[in-house]
Amino acid sequence: MFDSLQDRLQSAFKGLRGKGKLSDADIDAVAREIRVALLDADVAVPVVREFISNVKERARGAEVSQALNPAQQVIKIVNDELVRILGGETRRIRFAKNPPTVIMLAGLQGAGKTTLAGKLGRWLKEQGHSPMLVAADLQRPNAVTQLKVVGDQAGVTVFAPEAGNVGAVQQSSGTQSIGDPVRVARDAIAEAKRTLHDVVVIDTAGRLAIDAELMKQAADIREATQPDEVLFVIDAMIGQDAVGTAEAFLEGVDFTGVVLSKLDGDARGGAALSVRSVTGRPIMFASTGEKLDEFDVFHPDRMASRILD
Ligand code: GDP
DSSP states (O other), X not given: OOHHHHHHHHHHHHTTTTOXXXXXXXXXXXXXXXXXXXXXXXXXXXXXXXXXXXHHHHHHHOOOOSSXXXXXXXXXXXXXXXXXXXXXXXXXXXXXXXXXXXXXXXXXXXXXXXXXXXHHHHHHHHTTOOEEEEEEOOSSHHXXXXXXXXXXXXXXXXXOOOGGGOOOEEOTTSOEESSOHHXXXXXXXXXXXXXXXXXXXXXXXXXXXXXXXXXXXXXXXXXXHOOSEEEEEEEGGGTTHHHHHHHHHHHHTOOSEEEEEOTTSOSOOHHXXXXXXXXXXOEEEEEOSSSTTSEEEOOHHHHHHHHHO
16 A cells, blocks of 8 residues: 555655765755655645654754664654654553443445454454444445354354344434434343343444434444444545544544554555544554455554555
């Protein structure tokens, strides 16, 4: 995903090779190239501004070092700044003291929530948990089936409303839903307590674009279930829209962490790199493919190294 950014940064650093102490003009020149590389990769403008200002300040203040030549020093500073905008520390799931831990997924339709539910289920099981996936995306009947499929693949229990058991629910927009997602989510938590599942992952409905009803539904589920984590899933391929979408979900639902999906794509991806800085919420997981094992805990330092390698 970050191939172009990677190339551009490498070429910016190339100009510093063989230099002794860097002059202000050298620093300005490399900072300018880094700035353009970040902007071209779709990193959000305010994030770039702060990034460049920090790089310049630290490069000017850098001591002459025995261990690192000036080019290496600048690379280290850029690395540190990348780690900083990506959140610094790895942030892990906070499990509830009294199970079940409730993890709610939110995001636009197509962001990768249902796939993520399967991935999380598989991962949690590997960590020794007993997860239950909950089909609270009742907007599309297919979503329930899709969750059952990924649940099966992951070998994880799926809680879904029975087909014959729910009536269609008329919504204010006139659209129909095959049940009440708030009720399903509540029932699922009660069922998880009864059946000793210690983590409940709630898949919620998305729309293709931000809309008030979607936000309200997600906020209602949040209110009713008091999740320990609300993970906002963002498709890294949507480019600059990622930042606006994240801000809208922050305001409409609020979330405790971000999952970057589709990092295997060839889009520019810089907007996804901005989401942490713009929302203040940590990136917790990254998805890199459709398969259930193409997923991992997000480590800011490893991502920074990957971009700079
Ligand atoms: P939802 O509408 O948010 O539940 O999104 P889905 O989980 O249905 O995912 C939408 C599409 O994206 C599906 O075709 C998934 O297979 C695909 N998908 C999900 N995550 C990834 C990923 O990390 N990489 C790629 N390449 N595709 C993904």
